[in-house]
Amino acid sequence: MRLVxxxxxxxxxVPLAKALELAQEYDLDLVEVAASARPPVCKxxxxxxxxxxxxxxxxxxxxxxxxxxIKEMKLRPKIDPHDYDTxxxxxxxxxxxxxxxxxxxxxxxxxxxxxxxxxxLLQRLAEDVQDLGFVESNPKQDGRNMIMVLGxxxxxxxxxxxxxxxxxxxxxxxxxxxxxxxxxxxxxxPAEVEVPAEEPAEA
Numbered sequence: 001m002r003l004v005x006x007x008x009x010x011x012x013x014v015p016l017a018k019a020l021e022l023a024q025e026y027d028l029d030l031v032e033v034a035a036s037a038r039p040p041v042c043k044x045x046x047x048x049x050x051x052x053x054x055x056x057x058x059x060x061x062x063x064x065x066x067x068x069x070i071k072e073m074k075l076r077p078k079i080d081p082h083d084y085d086t087x088x089x090x091x092x093x094x095x096x097x098x099x100x101x102x103x104x105x106x107x108x109x110x111x112x113x114x115x116x117x118x119x120x121l122l123q124r125l126a127e128d129v130q131d132l133g134f135v136e137s138n139p140k141q142d143g144r145n146m147i148m149v150l151g152x153x154x155x156x157x158x159x160x161x162x163x164x165x166x167x168x169x170x171x172x173x174x175x176x177x178x179x180x181x182x183x184x185x186x187x188x189x190p191a192e193v194e195v196p197a198e199e200p201a202e203a
Contacts, residue, residue: 001042003043003044004033005044006028013039019042019044026044028045031043031044069099069156074104074105075125077118091125095152097163103147106145107145115141119146122139136150
């Protein structure tokens, strides 16, 4: 077999008995890493540590993996200004998080004969959030509804990284306030005073 040392160095082609002897000498495991090679390649390693590190890397990769999520927001053609601001706030939050947003205008009764109301509302919303997102799917009629999809300018991974940084900054700020709160305002910490040692009394 071809043997690779614990630091990745090439030991060379050695018999199985010699490889096992070296593994025992280094207190490591002999692990086959390329069975299909001729001769097979084995490596001296701490297999338990290798499995642990591999699991941690996979966990970190899953943690940083971004899943595209489509949020949905429903509006009425004659929406109240206050309700519109509230719904727009949700759309802004979703886009900042790196998520797509499906906007649905719901028509009822005679509103179905005025699709231009829904179209204008969707255009207005797209313009209001254009700094954060873009129109990925233009408004289109779907039965009683009109649908538009907004996509975020930021990728999900970027939004997640920014959110983590902001959370860390807030945590550090809270800890700073807590330290300041421990000391009364205008009162400095007491300074250390050096006390001279007493001289021995004369006999």
